[in-house]
Structures are given as structure tokens and as C-alpha cells.
Amino acid sequence: MPRRASLRDVTVAAPIPQPWMVVVNLPVPAQDFSAPHGWTGDAPTGCRVLIPWRGELMVGLVVGGTEPRGAYRLREAVHVLDAPDCPWVTPQTVAGVCAWARDARIPAGLIWGDLLGVGWTAQYFQAQYIHTVRAVEGADLSAFARKAPTTLWTDAGAFHPALLDAVREQGLLEERFDLRPRTKSVIRARELAEVPAVARAVTVLHAVIPAPALLTPRQTHAHAWLSDYGPHDTLSGWAKAAGVSGSVVNGVLNAGGAQYVAEMAPPPPAWEWLSEAGPQDTLSGWANGASADGTPLSPTAAGTLLARGWADPVQVLAPPPALPEAVPTEVDDLPDPLPEAPLWRLHGGRAASRFRTLAPRVLRLLGQGRDVLVLAPDHATLRRAWEGLSGLAAHAGTRAVQLSGQLSDVQRAYTWELVRGGAARLVIGSAHALAAPLQDPALIVVLEEGSDAHKLLSGSRAFVPDIAARVAAAHDIPLAALGATPAAESVPWPGAVLPPPRARVHIVDYATPPEQPTLGPLSGAHLGMGDMGYPISHDLARLLRQVQERGRQAALLAPRRGYSALLRCPNCEHTPQCRNCDVPLRFHQATRQMTCHQCGYHESMPDRCDNCGNQLWKARGPGTEWIAQEVGKLLPGMPIYRMDKDRQDPLAPLYAGEPGVLVGTQLLLAHDAPPDLALVAITLADTWLNVSDFRASERYHRLLRQLAEWHPARAPLLVVQTFQAGHPALRVLAEGRDTLAYPAAEERARKELGYPPHARLAQVEITAREPKRAQTAAQEVAEALYAAGATAQEVLGPAPSPVARLRGVYPYHLFLRARNDARLAELLKVLDTRTWKARVRVDVNPRGGM
DNA sequence: AGCACGCCGACT
DNA sequence: GTCGGCGTGCTC
Numbered sequence: 001m002p003r004r005a006s007l008r009d010v011t012v013a014a015p016i017p018q019p020w021m022v023v024v025n026l027p028v029p030a031q032d033f034s035a036p037h038g039w040t041g042d043a044p045t046g047c048r049v050l051i052p053w054r055g056e057l058m059v060g061l062v063v064g065g066t067e068p069r070g071a072y073r074l075r076e077a078v079h080v081l082d083a084p085d086c087p088w089v090t091p092q093t094v095a096g097v098c099a100w101a102r103d104a105r106i107p108a109g110l111i112w113g114d115l116l117g118v119g120w121t122a123q124y125f126q127a128q129y130i131h132t133v134r135a136v137e138g139a140d141l142s143a144f145a146r147k148a149p150t151t152l153w154t155d156a157g158a159f160h161p162a163l164l165d166a167v168r169e170q171g172l173l174e175e176r177f178d179l180r181p182r183t184k185s186v187i188r189a190r191e192l193a194e195v196p197a198v199a200r201a202v203t204v205l206h207a208v209i210p211a212p213a214l215l216t217p218r219q220t221h222a223h224a225w226l227s228d229y230g231p232h233d234t235l236s237g238w239a240k241a242a243g244v245s246g247s248v249v250n251g252v253l254n255a256g257g258a259q260y261v262a263e264m265a266p267p268p269p270a271w272e273w274l275s276e277a278g279p280q281d282t283l284s285g286w287a288n289g290a291s292a293d294g295t296p297l298s299p300t301a302a303g304t305l306l307a308r309g310w311a312d313p314v315q316v317l318a319p320p321p322a323l324p325e326a327v328p329t330e331v332d333d334l335p336d337p338l339p340e341a342p343l344w345r346l347h348g349g350r351a352a353s354r355f356r357t358l359a360p361r362v363l364r365l366l367g368q369g370r371d372v373l374v375l376a377p378d379h380a381t382l383r384r385a386w387e388g389l390s391g392l393a394a395h396a397g398t399r400a401v402q403l404s405g406q407l408s409d410v411q412r413a414y415t416w417e418l419v420r421g422g423a424a425r426l427v428i429g430s431a432h433a434l435a436a437p438l439q440d441p442a443l444i445v446v447l448e449e450g451s452d453a454h455k456l457l458s459g460s461r462a463f464v465p466d467i468a469a470r471v472a473a474a475h476d477i478p479l480a481a482l483g484a485t486p487a488a489e490s491v492p493w494p495g496a497v498l499p500p501p502r503a504r505v506h507i508v509d510y511a512t513p514p515e516q517p518t519l520g521p522l523s524g525a526h527l528g529m530g531d532m533g534y535p536i537s538h539d540l541a542r543l544l545r546q547v548q549e550r551g552r553q554a555a556l557l558a559p560r561r562g563y564s565a566l567l568r569c570p571n572c573e574h575t576p577q578c579r580n581c582d583v584p585l586r587f588h589q590a591t592r593q594m595t596c597h598q599c600g601y602h603e604s605m606p607d608r609c610d611n612c613g614n615q616l617w618k619a620r621g622p623g624t625e626w627i628a629q630e631v632g633k634l635l636p637g638m639p640i641y642r643m644d645k646d647r648q649d650p651l652a653p654l655y656a657g658e659p660g661v662l663v664g665t666q667l668l669l670a671h672d673a674p675p676d677l678a679l680v681a682i683t684l685a686d687t688w689l690n691v692s693d694f695r696a697s698e699r700y701h702r703l704l705r706q707l708a709e710w711h712p713a714r715a716p717l718l719v720v721q722t723f724q725a726g727h728p729a730l731r732v733l734a735e736g737r738d739t740l741a742y743p744a745a746e747e748r749a750r751k752e753l754g755y756p757p758h759a760r761l762a763q764v765e766i767t768a769r770e771p772k773r774a775q776t777a778a779q780e781v782a783e784a785l786y787a788a789g790a791t792a793q794e795v796l797g798p799a800p801s802p803v804a805r806l807r808g809v810y811p812y813h814l815f816l817r818a819r820n821d822a823r824l825a826e827l828l829k830v831l832d833t834r835t836w837k838a839r840v841r842v843d844v845n846p847r848g849g850m
Numbered sequence: 851a852g853c854a855c856g857c858c859g860a861c862t
Numbered sequence: 863g864t865c866g867g868c869g870t871g872c873t874c
Binding site: 052 | 874
């Protein structure tokens, strides 16, 4: 009999329960576990489960059941933390995310680690649960060298985790996991009766009546004062109050005219305050609160009162954490112009008008008792969405919640529970909201779906809209894209557009200087942009002076920080291009080489321009600092504010309407526009275009549209300084063309070039400590792909990565370009066919930095 | 990710 | 001899 048959016989003899696939918060695939002892029923997909992991307990997420496989005995899951009818993540969402991870070849743990911020960490488990253990009846655990559990319930912390795991594996351990009540420590005033007598006892001076004879006149006066106005705490205080010297009152005391009497002092005012105001979180909270109400109390003094027994620290049930409050919204009775389709879009207008257009749909769905999820790429977009949409929830009898990294862990865990319990049915958030356990979702809205900020920079490198689409498909609900301008990917979707906000554009064309000065004095010869003024052109300078004269506000957008330079011939404006990719080569100062960030092609810096033969190159990326300096020279006395990653000046004066110039990177758009904004300038638009990335012009167009709608009501003059004045991404704004004019053209161009959405891209990163090993492995990966039938159109590279990463690790990149998702998944499967001598990671739908 | 294991060169 | 750097493999 073949070996296989006998194995199967064993299976039949002792039926193996269906194993569960469990994801842990580690960059590994889902692991198999058998159901906890005595578990009946299906795998509790979406529930959190405690599993033994390397001798300790870990929280995992059940992502489904699986077939028994492998020869080894599976460990049993220890405890299921969620009721199967109320999972931590809905099974559909689990299916959608896992499908994405499978196709992207990303270990499930990596993506779930990115999506589930809280609720499955060791700290969360320890904070939430009381874990007690005991040995099963009749078990003899005396063989263990360390202290082992007895048949009495004991806190698990008393035993070594590895010992517990050994006992657990033998099936000799009973365990309990009880939710810890959420408490917090507060300082409460004691009842007067509970305050210890010593705390209240004071000795005071009383006058003895009748007064002894033989008192001097002054002593008689002091005695009379004490009997009339006393008692008094101290001798010196009495003396001072009575207006006599210390020796007089001392004499009265010695003569028996006064005596110390122990008595109960009245409660201190700080105690009265605490009794009135109720328990305080901290000593300083007590001190500050009391002081604010006219009862001076220092934190030290509060500590003394606590130590004396006037107050108690007590555990009370913690109130729910404060969450962001909804912004009230008027609901107009508008028709719903939006399509009904699995994928649809809404673009154009201003943020506020887009949300007003979306409102009827959201209201209708919430009104039907269904749920809506809104995903924002960044804080600024999230804030605007919150302002535009959160108020709708109240009209539908539910509440809106935020789920983003801005919330604390406690707030996020509480918010998750509100969603899971159905108390909140409108969720607006970041990637942290994508897996939110909405009970009956009806719509997922992705905001600014083309934004690079949707790309997770951590482990999974997921592009959130990609996963959102899989989750929506798994729930069988529509996915909508909503933003200033559509990504080329969403152009083909059915949709609605709003007219773009009015844009007043003034283009400063550095490439073709005007024949005669039309705007202020220019020098006679036009030999290049030096003559037109750089980084601030004469046009821009003139406009900035007007802004200063009229006491208004301007914003200048400097090129991105960390921008690596392009070589530019100052004579003919030629920029060296890649031979394979038709993108500008980037200049790397350290190696004096020019590299293509797309395919890795590189060559050394040529000594002369191959266009005009000029022997001088310019390489410069002007930054925020330089621009701010130039503006300072130009506008003496004008306040200048900088806003980039390195420096963030407080903008309060600008928001108060005071004149000033704001100089910053794209980070500016994360802040509100200054209220009296008259001018916005892009100092060198080309830095957005001369990026080796086929999405560069789409990104540039999005920037222009976002600048045009930055101020919520006005249309400040938009000055664009550029060598490519005729670029269509800019022309459509200058000509007042409609919202779709540029994205639709871009989408057609992508079709011809075979780029997304007409192809699916993936970047395979191959890293090793020695460049040679990485190179060999990268070559082998490419050969394996070709051997499996990939074509030269589908495999680009391998090429060494332009940036040397962590000390001495040189990654090699290989691009895959497939006609659709299925073909990409097919190509990526080749990576699993064998092991490589280097680390191989996949980035599906890579963005930027290519 | 961490962590153990094992290989290899360096040095008391 | 063994110390320690670093590559490799494993976690059910």
C-alpha cells in the first residue's frame, strides 16, 4: 500500500477538526492552528484568538478555516476573544484584504499589521484581560523544576510563560480570560468622619478665664485680645495680631493667662473645594482647579493633604474617552445626481461642494440603516471630510467617528467598539479605518484616490485604494472615488463632475522670455532665466510688492525637500534624458553620475551638452530656505513664515489676517489657506514634472487643482514659473477647461504607453548585503520569469536601485508590467517557485521615487 | 520581527 | 580553545 493511503486511514480513524488560519502581527503568512479544546462549529473568521507562539501567548486574527495539511500536529488555539457573531473584523473584509495579500504576494501578517492599529497587541491583551490558570483535577505537575500551577485558580503572571505553555501543550492546564473592568485612579475627598483625627488635631492658644492676677498692663491687653478674638495658632501670631511684642505674650503664657489646647481644626479650604468639585484625576489637577477657583493650592500642598488623610486615591469606572465631535451640517433637500455602479467617481468643484453633492447619497444609505466608510489619504483631507460629512450622521440617527493615527490607542479601541456595536455607522478615517467592522456597509468612498499619500510606507507597501476596492468587492458594495481631480485609473468609471473652481493663472515662461518688457523693467538682452529673475521672476516680484503694499497675504510653493537635482544646460535648457525610458536622468552629486530612476540606466556626467555643446551644467534644486531668503530681500519688513518638514513657523498671525508671505513645500496644503490670500506662486513647477515617474504630470495637475481650491471661497492669483509653459496639465487651468479635460487626455496617453490603468505594475526589490549577490539573485529572478513565459514587455530590469539604503544594502529593482491583475498575480507566483539567495520583496502598484 | 543556530576569522 | 560578527531559518 502506498504511504499516502495509510496516512489517510489515520485521518479517518481519528477525525481531525478543521484547522484555522490565524494571522499574527508579524511579517509572516497566516499560520495553522487547531480549534481550542471543546470548540464546536466553524472557524470564527474575523475574531481575535489567543494562540501559543514561541512559548508565549499572542493575539491573532482568524482569517478562515483550512484543510488539514502537513505531517506535524497543530497546536491548539487557546481562547477566542470575540463572539463569532460579533467579530473584530467582518468576514467579508477579511476575505477582501486576504485576497489582496495573496495576489500581491505580501505575507498576511504584514498587511494586517498595517491595518489593525489596536486590539491585537500584547499590551492591549494584558491591559484588557485578567488571565488566571489552574492545573486540571488530578494532574501531577511536581515534575516541573519551576513553580507550577496548582488546582487553585491563580493569576497567570505568577508562572513562567514557557512553563505554562509546556503544561498547556500536555492538556493539563485550565485557563480563564476575564475582561478587566476599565477603571482609572482618581483623588476623592474623604468624608470628614473618615479623616484621621491626627490630621485634624491642632493645638491652639486659649485665654484662661479668669485672668491671673499680677499681669502687667500690656499683658492684660494681650490676654483680653485673646479672650475676645482668639484662639490663635502661635505665640508670634497672637503677639502680632494683638500689637504687642513676643515677650509680652510669653509672659501671659508663663503667668498662666493662656494655655495650649488640642482641638479639631476646621477642614482646609482645599478639602472643601475637592468635596464640592468632585474627584480629580491628578494632584496637579486638584491644585490647579482649586487655585483657579480662588483657593490657592500647590501640587506639593495637595500631596501633603493626601498623605495626611484628607483625600483618597480610588479606582473608579473610567468614562469613555473623548472623541472628535461631529461638525453640525445643514441638510438641503438636494437630488442625488450620483451614479449607481460598482465603481463610480465625483470630481471637480471645491471640497465643500463635493461633500454637499455626496451628502444626499450618504444620508439615504444611513437612513436605510446602512453604513458608510470614507477613506482619506492625509490629515488635511480627513479634516475637510470630517467638516463636510460628519454632521450628516446626526440627521440619520447615528453618529460619525474618526479612525486615524491621530487618535490615541484608547480612543481607537473605543471607536472600534462603537463601530462594531453599530452605534457609529459613518466612519471617516485613514488606512486605520479600512478594516473597521461596519455591520452593514453600503458604500466605501476613497478621497483623492490618486494621492500618493494612500501608499503605506510601512511593511506592506499597500496602496489603500487597491485594498479598498477588494474589500468593497468582497462586501458586494460600490466603491466611489471623490476628489479635486480624478486619477487616470478612475477616468473610465461612470461619474459626475462639478465645474472646477475659478482659477486665475499667470504663467512665467522661463523658456521663452518676452520680446519686450510687458510687466515692469526687464534688461534688454534675454539670455536666460537669470535675466527674468530667479528664483523670483520680475513678474512675481512685482506682484509680491503689490501684496505687501496692500497688506495682503501670499504663499510660495518651493520645490519638494530632498529633491535630487537634474542637470540643465543654462544655454539651451536641455536636460539629459534616459535612452530607454524617455524621462530625465537624475544627477547624483556623490557619484557624479546620471541615473534613470525608472530602469536604472546610468552614465557619467557628460562634459558638454549634447544639444548645443555648451560646457557648463547647472544642477540645483532651490529649497524653502533660499526662497524665503530671497523674498526677505525683496520685501523688507514683510513677515515671512516657513512651513516644511524641518521648520514649521506658527501661522497664527496669518490666520488673524495680518499681512505676510508663507513659503513652504507641498506641506502647505495640509494647513488651511490664510484668509486674505491674494497670491499663490509655484517657484519652479518643473520640479514636479522632471521626476522619473509616469505619474509626474498627473501629480502636477493635481497640485494645481488643489492649489486652485485651497482657499475655500476666493480665487487668489496663481503664478506658475516654469520652463514648460505649454504643458497641458497647466494649460487646462489657464484656459479654464473642465475638470475632466486633462485626466481624460492623460488616461488616453496611458493607454498608448501601456501604463496603468491599462497595465498593472509591480516592483520586485531584491536586496542583499553584497551588491554582487543581489545582482545575481536579481538576474536569476528575471531569468525565472522569462522561463515561465514572461515577455520582454512584462519584465523591465533588473537595475540597481538609485538609492543605497541601510548601510551597505544595495537593492536591485525589477519592474513587472502586466496587462491585468490576473496576469500580474501569475507573474508574481513565479517568485514562489524557489528560494533566492537574497531577500525578495514585492511592491504592487508602486508610487513615486521610481 | 525576533531569536536561535551555525559558520568562520581573530585573538588571549 | 572561545569570542563575536553575521547569514540563515523558523515561528503552527
